Amino acid sequence: MIAIVYPQFFQVSGIARYVESFLANLPAQTPRIVLITIDEPGHRPIDPRVEVMRIPNPTHRLGLLTWSLRVRRLLAQWRREGELECINLHTPPMIPALLIGGGPLVWTAHTTYWGMSGKFEGNRNFDNPWNPLGLWFKIQIEKLLLARAQRVIGLTEQGRQELACYGDVGKVSIVPNGVDISRFDIAGDAPPKDIDVIFAGRIEKRKGSRPMVEVCKRLVAARPGIRIAIVGYGDDDAYVNAELSRLPDNVILAGKVPFDQMVSYYRRSRVYAATSYYEGLPGTCLEAMAVGLPAVTWDLLFYSDLVVEGRTGSLAAPNDLDGMTSAVVALLDDPKRATELGANGRELVRHRYDWRRLSREVLDVLLPPKAAGSTVERAAT
Numbered sequence: 001m002i003a004i005v006y007p008q009f010f011q012v013s014g015i016a017r018y019v020e021s022f023l024a025n026l027p028a029q030t031p032r033i034v035l036i037t038i039d040e041p042g043h044r045p046i047d048p049r050v051e052v053m054r055i056p057n058p059t060h061r062l063g064l065l066t067w068s069l070r071v072r073r074l075l076a077q078w079r080r081e082g083e084l085e086c087i088n089l090h091t092p093p094m095i096p097a098l099l100i101g102g103g104p105l106v107w108t109a110h111t112t113y114w115g116m117s118g119k120f121e122g123n124r125n126f127d128n129p130w131n132p133l134g135l136w137f138k139i140q141i142e143k144l145l146l147a148r149a150q151r152v153i154g155l156t157e158q159g160r161q162e163l164a165c166y167g168d169v170g171k172v173s174i175v176p177n178g179v180d181i182s183r184f185d186i187a188g189d190a191p192p193k194d195i196d197v198i199f200a201g202r203i204e205k206r207k208g209s210r211p212m213v214e215v216c217k218r219l220v221a222a223r224p225g226i227r228i229a230i231v232g233y234g235d236d237d238a239y240v241n242a243e244l245s246r247l248p249d250n251v252i253l254a255g256k257v258p259f260d261q262m263v264s265y266y267r268r269s270r271v272y273a274a275t276s277y278y279e280g281l282p283g284t285c286l287e288a289m290a291v292g293l294p295a296v297t298w299d300l301l302f303y304s305d306l307v308v309e310g311r312t313g314s315l316a317a318p319n320d321l322d323g324m325t326s327a328v329v330a331l332l333d334d335p336k337r338a339t340e341l342g343a344n345g346r347e348l349v350r351h352r353y354d355w356r357r358l359s360r361e362v363l364d365v366l367l368p369p370k371a372a373g374s375t376v377e378r379a380a381t
Contacts, residue, residue, distance in 0.1 A: 027363070
């Protein structure tokens with residue numbers, strides 16, 4: 001049995017979407033999988049072979065701590081009974097990581113606090129939101145996890161380099177985030193392209209909310225008739241809404257949009273743009289490229305091999321607001337080139353970031369072939 005531990009599966013987050021996509025694209029022959037999460041309302045389409053064990057989370061301040069202790073006891077029981085082959089723990093949050101005991105642990109490190117705090121980039125682009133003691137504690141848990149886990153899954157080469165700040169990364173395998181291709185089928189009549197540029201993702205300073213506002217202002221100045229959609233929400237909503245609500249004829253502030261409506265937003269758009277300073281691996285960029293949009297982003301390590309200059313999109317140096325604005329405008333002014341780059345990006349996503357392939361790769365890390373038989377062979381049986 002594989003026990004996947006992620007308490008926030010029914011919330012709106014990139015990690016929840018990652019786990020959902022993995023579970024929705026399992027190969028034909030798959031070991032028993034139990035997803036342990038918090039009992040919250042919501043629905044995510046997963047394989048009917050997956051057992052979902054919902055353990056309620058108490059509402060008091062120590063609720064997640066109490067939940068983690070219950071999970072720890074459950075996993076210990078399964079180990080004693082000889083059922084448990086692998087515990088797959090997804091972080092953040094970190095409290096479960098601190099309390100889940102030993103055993104065959106595989107840690108999926110979507111991000112690290114070394115990276116999220118800005119330490120990896122030397123705090124050049126955004127401020128660390130945690131107090132020194134809290135950050136130190138979170139980093140110590142990640143160091144402990146790296147030492148304790150039998151294997152570790154990272155999403156990007158940047159993720160590997162962040163983990164290298166904690167110790168030996170010989171046990172780290174890179175399996176990127178991906179796209180559930182079946183949910184981004186662009187067959188059929190295309191809707192009108194009434195959005196020129198789409199920004200999608202969390203509205204946070206770490207995700208580049210402030211430069212996004214400045215790029216939007218420059219785009220409106222350069223093209224007064226431009227239409228821009230901002231899809232997402234976060235702790236910098238008040239600033240973004242205050243600044244961009246002054247441009248009602250140009251900017252759509254869509255807020256939180258259900259996942260099943262995102263395909264429509266992408267298909268209505270011409271160019272995807274992002275000013276994020278930090279990602280595990282940018283899910284909205286993958287989704288936009290799966291629909292055939294060219295991407296314009298900062299030239300940062302977590303975008304490498306995904307946004308390739310002149311092949312799948314354009315790159316601007318971090319904080320080069322004019323450079324990003326010019327790159328977006330150039331694509332809007334050259335629809336043929338934008339279409340070519342978008343087609344290249346879609347082909348790249350289908351070839352390398354399709355969850356039907358990635359699910360097999362993840363399973364081969366969770367249960368290596370020498371222990372379980374190759375998942376590729378299992379899928380073919």
